Amino acid sequence: MSPLPPELSTELHRLVTAVDNPREAAVDVMYALQHHYGYLCDEAMHRAAEVLGMTTLELESLATFYDYLYRRPVGRYVIHVCDSVVCWMFHQDSIFDYLCRTLGVPPGGTTEDGLFTVLPAACVGNCHNAPTMLINGRFYDRLTPEAVDAVIAELRAGTEEPVRCK
Amino acid sequence: MQVDIPQVLFKNRHLGRPATIDEYMAGGGYEALRATIGQRTPAEVLQLVLDADLRGRGGAGFPAGRKWQGIPADHVGTRYVVINTDEMEPGTFKDRVLVNVDPHLVIEGIILCAYAVGACEGVFFIRPSYEGDAKLIEQETQVARERGYLGKNILGTEFCFDVHVHRSAGRYICGEASAQIKAISGLRPNPRKGGPRTSVRGLWDCPTIVNNLETLANLPGIVRNGPAWFKSLARSESGSGTKLYSVSGMVARPGCYELPIGVTIRDIIFTHAGGMPPGKTFKTVIPGGASTPYLPETLLDLEMDFDPMKKAGQRFGTASLMVFDKDTCLVGATLSLMEFFARESCGWCTPCREGIPYVRELLRRIEGGEGTEEHIGMLQEMLPVLDLAYCAFAPGAAEPLRGLLTHFMDEVRAHITEKRCPFGNPPPHVRGKACGTRPPQFGPTPCPEDQCPI
Numbered sequence: 001m002s003p004l005p006p007e008l009s010t011e012l013h014r015l016v017t018a019v020d021n022p023r024e025a026a027v028d029v030m031y032a033l034q035h036h037y038g039y040l041c042d043e044a045m046h047r048a049a050e051v052l053g054m055t056t057l058e059l060e061s062l063a064t065f066y067d068y069l070y071r072r073p074v075g076r077y078v079i080h081v082c083d084s085v086v087c088w089m090f091h092q093d094s095i096f097d098y099l100c101r102t103l104g105v106p107p108g109g110t111t112e113d114g115l116f117t118v119l120p121a122a123c124v125g126n127c128h129n130a131p132t133m134l135i136n137g138r139f140y141d142r143l144t145p146e147a148v149d150a151v152i153a154e155l156r157a158g159t160e161e162p163v164r165c166k
Numbered sequence: 167m168q169v170d171i172p173q174v175l176f177k178n179r180h181l182g183r184p185a186t187i188d189e190y191m192a193g194g195g196y197e198a199l200r201a202t203i204g205q206r207t208p209a210e211v212l213q214l215v216l217d218a219d220l221r222g223r224g225g226a227g228f229p230a231g232r233k234w235q236g237i238p239a240d241h242v243g244t245r246y247v248v249i250n251t252d253e254m255e256p257g258t259f260k261d262r263v264l265v266n267v268d269p270h271l272v273i274e275g276i277i278l279c280a281y282a283v284g285a286c287e288g289v290f291f292i293r294p295s296y297e298g299d300a301k302l303i304e305q306e307t308q309v310a311r312e313r314g315y316l317g318k319n320i321l322g323t324e325f326c327f328d329v330h331v332h333r334s335a336g337r338y339i340c341g342e343a344s345a346q347i348k349a350i351s352g353l354r355p356n357p358r359k360g361g362p363r364t365s366v367r368g369l370w371d372c373p374t375i376v377n378n379l380e381t382l383a384n385l386p387g388i389v390r391n392g393p394a395w396f397k398s399l400a401r402s403e404s405g406s407g408t409k410l411y412s413v414s415g416m417v418a419r420p421g422c423y424e425l426p427i428g429v430t431i432r433d434i435i436f437t438h439a440g441g442m443p444p445g446k447t448f449k450t451v452i453p454g455g456a457s458t459p460y461l462p463e464t465l466l467d468l469e470m471d472f473d474p475m476k477k478a479g480q481r482f483g484t485a486s487l488m489v490f491d492k493d494t495c496l497v498g499a500t501l502s503l504m505e506f507f508a509r510e511s512c513g514w515c516t517p518c519r520e521g522i523p524y525v526r527e528l529l530r531r532i533e534g535g536e537g538t539e540e541h542i543g544m545l546q547e548m549l550p551v552l553d554l555a556y557c558a559f560a561p562g563a564a565e566p567l568r569g570l571l572t573h574f575m576d577e578v579r580a581h582i583t584e585k586r587c588p589f590g591n592p593p594p595h596v597r598g599k600a601c602g603t604r605p606p607q608f609g610p611t612p613c614p615e616d617q618c619p620i
Contacts, residue, residue: 019330020287021370023352027335054352061354065512066335068294080295084256085456086414086488088502122338122510123256123456124295127414127488128421137297 001043008036012051022052026062030069039070067121075110077155080121080134087123087131095131096120098145102152115156172399174387174408175380176424179267184302187309190270196315198389199274203281204323211282215385217393219406224250224341224378225455225484226558227472234283236365237373245285246374248350249276249382251292251299252334252341255455256506257486260410261379263422265299268383269306273329275382277315278389280327283375288329291346294336304331338510342557343376344368345512356514357557380410402428405471413439415489416446428474432466435489446491450573454483456503457562459569460496479572481565495589496577500570501529507563518560521552525567532578534593535586542578546571 004012011032015025029051033044040048040063049056063071070078081087081096096107099118103111110117126132129141140151177193178185190196202211216231237245249272253261265272276288290307292300307329310316318326332350334340340349344358347369361367368374384407388396397406405427411434414420418440425434431453435441442448450460453470458481461468468478475482490499504526513519525548531537545567552564570578580588587593 021351024332024350026352027333027349031333031335052352058352062335062352065354066337068336083502084506085452085499085502086257089415089488089490089494089499122336122506123254123258125253125259125262125293126295127257127259127412127486130414130420134295137295139295 001046004036004047008032012047016051023054026052026054026059027066027069030059030063034069039073041073067119073110075117076115077135078117078119080119080124082122082124082126082130082132082134083120084123084127086127090131095133095143095145095148099133099148102148116152171425172408173424174399175264175271175383175410176267178271179424181267184266184306185268185270187270187306187313190268194390195270195386196274198386199277199315200321202278202389203321203325208282208284211278211389214388214393215282218388218396219393220381220384220388220396221406221472222378223380223384223409223484225255225457227482230377230381233365233377234279234375236363237283237375238366241373244287244370244372245283246369246372247276247280247283247285247288247329248343248346248369248374248376249288249290249329249379250341250343250346250376251290251296251379252338252346253296253379253484254293254336254338254341254510255457255484255486256503257414257452257455257488258412258484259414260412260422260484260486262296262299263412264380264383264410265296265302269302270310271386272303272379272383273307273310273315275385276329277320277327278385279375279377279382280329281325283373285375286327288327289350289369290329290331291334291340291350292331293334293340297333300331300333307331337512338506339512339557339559342559345557346376347374354512356512357559359515359556400427400471402469402471402474404473405469409470409485411438411470412484412486413489414486415451416443416491416494417441417489418443425470428469428471430467430469431461431487434470434487435466439487439489442489442491446493449490449492449494450496451490452488452566452569453485454481455486456488456506457481457558457565458483459565460490460573461569462573493589495533495587495591496570496574497529497533497581498587498589498591498594500566501526501533501594503566504529504563507559511559515556515560517551517553518555518563521548521555521560522563524548525552525563530594532581533587533591535581535584537578537582539582541582542571542575 015028016022019025029048034040037044045056048059063069103116124134126139131143133140220230221227251261316328339345340355342357343364345355349355364374399408400406408424409427411423423438453461472482508522508526511518528541528545549564552560
């Protein structure tokens, strides 16, 4: 394993010491490592285990459980498309399918340029603006195919550093 | 919005941005805290909350004061308060709105609760899609700390309490109290079956009070103005206080509204949320979030309150109204809900892990035009099975199904006799979370290329 950058090591240390019991920082540590590696690769899992003093098995049970921890490679932007009942009512299916068609990926797939991953998400808590999706911690409201095109174009053009975990 | 409706939690909503501590204090903020810490005993605060009959706003409606009484009186040592802002119930977004209106109202409520139960540490549990709110709370708790409302020796007394934000990585089940405690402890958040209540043994085996954020936000008002005032806010006999109603779906003005408890469902939808959008006709509403049954049109004049709703076979839940119009297929809607529940189940107990996907499969067949009369009986048989689960998740998932079978059987039958969806929906295609339909395996699992191209 190549050594972690010193800022990340410091940050991990800070996360673990900020709480009384290091276990509480498990998710935060995995978020930080995910941000560094792009996803939770095996190396990231071993790093997390080291820092937290937990076993990789314990961490595996968390990493594979949560929606916003990615145990497999994902794109630069992970698109969480809400598919709960309120968004469904507004023909969310067609928005989801439109996204997959536009990007040329099946559900859960990543575009070849490594920019986008499309995932269905449980309710993201933005029901009054249905149908909705969440990218990089930002809500996109009342989606239409045109709006989706605009968002994709904007993200392609942008150089914003993605906040993968949020 | 009408002006005559008292806005207690949303007093500062007109600002259109989170109120600062000074704006909050200008409206009487932190007065309750000043009048309490060092002035009243914790038992007096508890009595106020008991008299006010403050019931949990997170879904179950358990009286907050009685929950606090669950802490063993002879317990010496640490006690915790966990502020539940997981809020992943489909249709619910009130907590996000509330935090963004008045973060200090929430913080004052948390401190009052901690004082009443003698907690020294609070954990603000928040879901990942509310990252902005998590940052806001971190920033505003720092402001409160600088003013001496949080930290050591609050207002110069012996009382010490601080709160920190715990970010979840997002799963619906984390909203369940015992699962939430496991999540904070870095364990896989499966709810605990039986055993002592979290108020007896919770976080790190210490007594822990897990309250919904909106419940706690009611405390400053109760402490400042008294239980009688709080009760007078409600319109129904048995109710008390106001409630944040999240209205979504087919309405003209979806949004979050603060209205009294006991207001009728008709009033919420047709007066406050502007009624149906042009060209749409009302069919039904799910009144309390995904874990509550469909409410037929005949019950529209029901009061939104815990007890009257229960009496009518409905559930108050989180008071998140999802409105459906006549053009929406309820078999499809129930299927969408079951997709949600099947995916979000933690898989720890059999009725939930096996039962919900079974119901989903039956609904898929019916929606796809392949249903038979026999399937209805099979669905009905599943209702009591789902109730056998360890926690309230599967019984909650059973509610919309129960509503469908009780009030909208005609619609289910129409699917079976016409051998297609009468609303013209295409047959549902199987689409889960990537690779979610296959049995979970240990470690990173490369998927067969035809199924998962990641």
